[in-house]
Amino acid sequence: MGNEQLETGTILHEGRSSMAKIRLGFIGCGGVAQQHFTGIATFEDVEMVAFSDLNAELVNRTAAQYGGQPFTRLEEMFSAVEMDAVYIILPPFAHGPAEFAALERRLPFFVEKPVGSDLGVLREIAAEVEKADLLTSVGYMTRYRQSVQTARAILRDDPAALVYGGWIGSTPRMNAPIHQWWVAKEKSGGQLVEQTTHTVDLVRYLCGEAVEVYAVTAHGFVSDIPGYTIDDASLAVVRLANGGIATFYSACCADGGGGVNLNLYARRHTLQFTGWEHSLRILEDGQVRCEVKGEPDIFRIEDRAFVAALQTGDRSTILCSYADGFRTTRLTLAANEAMATGRPVALT
Numbered sequence: 059m060g061n062e063q064l065e066t067g068t069i070l071h072e073g074r075s076s077m078a079k080i081r082l083g084f085i086g087c088g089g090v091a092q093q094h095f096t097g098i099a100t101f102e103d104v105e106m107v108a109f110s111d112l113n114a115e116l117v118n119r120t121a122a123q124y125g126g127q128p129f130t131r132l133e134e135m136f137s138a139v140e141m142d143a144v145y146i147i148l149p150p151f152a153h154g155p156a157e158f159a160a161l162e163r164r165l166p167f168f169v170e171k172p173v174g175s176d177l178g179v180l181r182e183i184a185a186e187v188e189k190a191d192l193l194t195s196v197g198y199m200t201r202y203r204q205s206v207q208t209a210r211a212i213l214r215d216d217p218a219a220l221v222y223g224g225w226i227g228s229t230p231r232m233n234a235p236i237h238q239w240w241v242a243k244e245k246s247g248g249q250l251v252e253q254t255t256h257t258v259d260l261v262r263y264l265c266g267e268a269v270e271v272y273a274v275t276a277h278g279f280v281s282d283i284p285g286y287t288i289d290d291a292s293l294a295v296v297r298l299a300n301g302g303i304a305t306f307y308s309a310c311c312a313d314g315g316g317g318v319n320l321n322l323y324a325r326r327h328t329l330q331f332t333g334w335e336h337s338l339r340i341l342e343d344g345q346v347r348c349e350v351k352g353e354p355d356i357f358r359i360e361d362r363a364f365v366a367a368l369q370t371g372d373r374s375t376i377l378c379s380y381a382d383g384f385r386t387t388r389l390t391l392a393a394n395e396a397m398a399t400g401r402p403v404a405l406t
């Protein structure tokens with residue numbers, strides 16, 4: 059039974075025989091849930107006890123594969139199966155009932171990013187989580203990367219004045235269930251809320267809070283997808299509390315190629331993250347000082363941190379709580395408001 063070294067330097071112990079297995083339930087068994095499942099299934103100190111999804115065929119298949127009970131109604135799952143925590147891996151528009159059901163039972167939960175798309179509902183959940191002092195984790199998995207931890211240490215002493223980054227992807231191919239809700243802005247919140255949220259979250263994690271956001275959008279380049287109400291591209295410009303400025307770009311119509319990038323410019327350091335895995339290049343005085351490669355199994359690392367916190371009660375292994383993840387989602391929803399109104403929005 060091996061130990062696992064987190065980027066934070068925390069040693070996590072797997073499979074302690076003296077400890078009962080952590081019993082996990084799952085709400086949502088779609089694309090990214092399956093990525094969590096393959097990693098969690100390798101944890102010998104965890105039992106995957108229940109799965110819930112509206113898609114009966116999918117949930118039956120998943121439960122058969124991982125050994126838990128399948129449900130198509132989450133209330134039935136909670137009544138029938140005892141668990142230590144629940145994963146909530148739902149599209150942005152579907153959040154609310156699962157979190158409130160977990161809160162009612164004082165059940166710790168992990169929720170995939172973004173925490174939702176309805177600010178009123180999210181505020182209520184955040185308030186209830188705080189009141190209950192519930193152990194939570196939000197799936198901003200990039201925070202767990204060695205590259206991000208290295209950058210954070212540098213920026214603490216040498217803050218960035220200028221930041222820009224984002225996600226540029228191709229036109230949705232409509233070949234997976236996710237695309238049905240992804241292209242509808244009223245369901246996904248749009249690309250900034252659903253995808254570029256990772257970059258927004260990193261900038262909050264690396265540079266601190268935002269105080270104001272402006273935003274503009276591009277339309278009319280994609281007109282051949284039924285139900286498509288998202289922006290083809292957007293720019294959100296953010297003023298940070300520490301005096302720095304950040305631009306977040308998003309595009310989902312760049313079939314020639316795009317990518318994931320984040321660049322931060324401080325007085326002494328330039329930090330360049332590239333790719334989904336967020337490999338980092340650090341420059342000093344115009345020279346490359348070092349490079350840090352991104353990890354391929356980041357969901358497993360993030361899930362290990364959540365399980366460790368459940369085992370010990372020590373929340374320091376979790377790098378994004380509900381309150382923290384809520385603030386990232388709130389910033390992207392404020393940018394949506396700026397896109398809709400054409401006016402800057404202050405973050406209070």
Ligand SMILES: NC(=O)c1ccc[n+]([C@@H]2O[C@H](COP(=O)([O-])OP(=O)(O)OC[C@H]3O[C@@H](n4cnc5c(N)ncnc54)[C@H](O)[C@@H]3O)[C@@H](O)[C@H]2O)c1
Pocket residue numbers: 085086087088089090091110111112113116132147148149150152170171172197198199235236237252
């Ligand atoms: N961390 C990451 O890098 C990452 C990557 C992809 C997706 N995500 C996020 O994860 C979430 C889910 O994305 P996905 O790609 O798995 O989507 P998906 O469409 O593949 O799966 C969503 C699943 O939820 C189910 N579902 C919908 N409403 C439900 C409800 N009320 N109760 C139970 N099941 C319900 C659907 O039937 C579907 O199986 C989204 O918020 C997305 O932004 C995160």
